[in-house]
Amino acid sequence: TQLLEQSPQFLSIQEGENLTVYCNSSSVFSSLQWYRQEPGEGPVLLVTVVTGGEVKKLKRLTFQFGDARKDSSLHITAAQPGDTGLYLCAGDNTDKLIFGTGTRLQVFP
Amino acid sequence: GAGVSQSPRYKVTKRGQDVALRCDPISGHVSLYWYRQALGQGPEFLTYFNYEAQQDKSGLPNDRFSAERPEGSISTLTIQRTEQRDSAMYRCASSLYSWDRDRYLGETQYFGPGTRLLVL
Numbered sequence: 216t217q218l219l220e221q222s223p224q225f226l227s228i229q230e231g232e233n234l235t236v237y238c239n240s241s242s243v244f245s246s247l248q249w250y251r252q253e254p255g256e257g258p259v260l261l262v263t264v265v266t267g268g269e270v271k272k273l274k275r276l277t278f279q280f281g282d283a284r285k286d287s288s289l290h291i292t293a294a295q296p297g298d299t300g301l302y303l304c305a306g307d308n309t310d311k312l313i314f315g316t317g318t319r320l321q322v323f324p
Numbered sequence: 325g326a327g328v329s330q331s332p333r334y335k336v337t338k339r340g341q342d343v344a345l346r347c348d349p350i351s352g353h354v355s356l357y358w359y360r361q362a363l364g365q366g367p368e369f370l371t372y373f374n375y376e377a378q379q380d381k382s383g384l385p386n387d388r389f390s391a392e393r394p395e396g397s398i399s400t401l402t403i404q405r406t407e408q409r410d411s412a413m414y415r416c417a418s419s420l421y422s423w424d425r426d427r428y429l430g431e432t433q434y435f436g437p438g439t440r441l442l443v444l
Contacts, residue, residue: 219366246431257328257415257435258367303366307431311357311380314366 218242219306219315227321228294236289236318238304245307247280247287252301294322326350328436330416336442337406345401345439349418356399357417357433358391367415373399406443413438 219240228234238247246265250258262271264280264287271278275298277290287304299322304315329348337343349356355374359367369383375396384390388406393399403410417433 221366248432255437257417257437258433259435260432263432301364305366305433311369311372312431312433313369314359317364317366319364 219304219313221302221304221315221318223318224316225319225321227323230295230322230324231293232322234291234294234320236291236302236320237286238288238315239286240306240313241285242306242308242313243284244313245284247284248305248307248312249278249287249289250303250305252303254300258301258303291320294320296322296324298322328416328418328434330414330436330439332439333437334440334442336444338444339408340405342402342404343406343441345403345414345416345441347399347401347416347418347436349397349399349416350420350434351397353418353420353434355419355421355431356393357419358399358401359415359417361413361415361438363413370401370414403441406441408443411441411443413440415439 222237246263248263249261251261252258262278267282267284269280275292279288302318305312331346357372358370361367371381371384371391372379373393376393388404391401415438416436419431419433421431
């Protein structure tokens with residue numbers, strides 16, 4: 216069974232702080248995605264990384280795909296209350312997406 | 325534009341009853357996925373279709389669960405003889421594969437609002 220473990224599971228921080236969320240697996244994925252889910256809504260795609268070592272930036276969010284394509288990280292700079300939500304990584308094994316365990320982020324003003 | 329829709333949004337049923345959950349994907353999307361999601365956790369894969377063909381049903385918990393997509397568009401997830409442990413949010417997603425010439429860019433899944441099932 217392919218598993219994607221995310222850490223930390225929960226994160227509560229003050230506005231303006233930086234944070235990093237990790238997504239780790241023992242399996243290799245053809246691509247890896249990050250989603251954000253807000254209460255009562257479905258997950259919404261933030262980014263897809265495809266190449267090992269790839270780094271993508273989306274405003275204050277920086278996503279990195281590990282060289283071996285087994286892990287990824289999401290770094291948020293100067294977090295804002297609007298960043299609050301459930302962050303999910305998902306690995307594409309070309310058959311289906313395997314979702315991570317999730318990181319619930321709460322940013323307080 | 326129309327996104328993925330699911331119905332009903334909420335379903336309360338008594339233990340032992342059958343329920344049918346419907347998913348209407350984005351028009352033209354080839355793949356359709358069913359997930360179950362517990363609060364605060366990632367979606368748990370149940371099954372998926374390419375067009376009308378069920379490609380993988382390895383995530384269905386047991387034989388009380390079944391899914392179909394007879395015309396390659398709308399899909400129905402059926403749970404027979406419901407049990408309290410079936411209570412959960414059931415989500416559907418349809419997807420689009422992205423390519424840049426010969427380079428595979430990944431699959432983007434678009435999720436529906438979900439059906440919250442409560443089995444009493």
